[in-house]
Amino acid sequence: MNYLEDHTLYYKKSCPFCVKVLRFMEANDITMDKRDTLQPGNEQDLIRVGGKKQVPCLVVAGKPLYESDDIVAYLREKVAAA
Template sequence: MSETSQLELYYMPTCPYCRKVLSFMRANDINLPLHDITTDASAERQLVDVGGKRQVPCLFINGKALYESDDIVEYLGEHACGVQNASEE
């Protein structure tokens, strides 16, 4: 992963597709800023403003939205395994 890439995951804890992505992240020591849209109204607004829809999981890559759990897992597997610069919101 490029050192300049900024990754953030928008999710809902009850979403099975989100849990799939979070499980992959845990298994591969991938730590990113997480935004639970069920408890953070500003994160939900940002998700809709940037991506145009309220769909999760959504991985922001340098401010651009990537949807679909399989696509997110594939991207993280190729670009982010071992990322350790996390903060959970």
């Protein structure tokens, strides 16, 4: 299992782009802190970090990364380096 510290994924279960990222994580045994923006407070946390409520958003060391393809590419690189 690849646990990525200092990584947080903000997502919505109903978002197909979020599902794409979550499936990639599952297929590659990647875990990290995940926050559903439909849960109280999580959307406001996301806005505070990135300035918008767009999901999926991967926050790495306090810096937001948007777009599912970019997130998957980042995670693919991270897993390959591990």
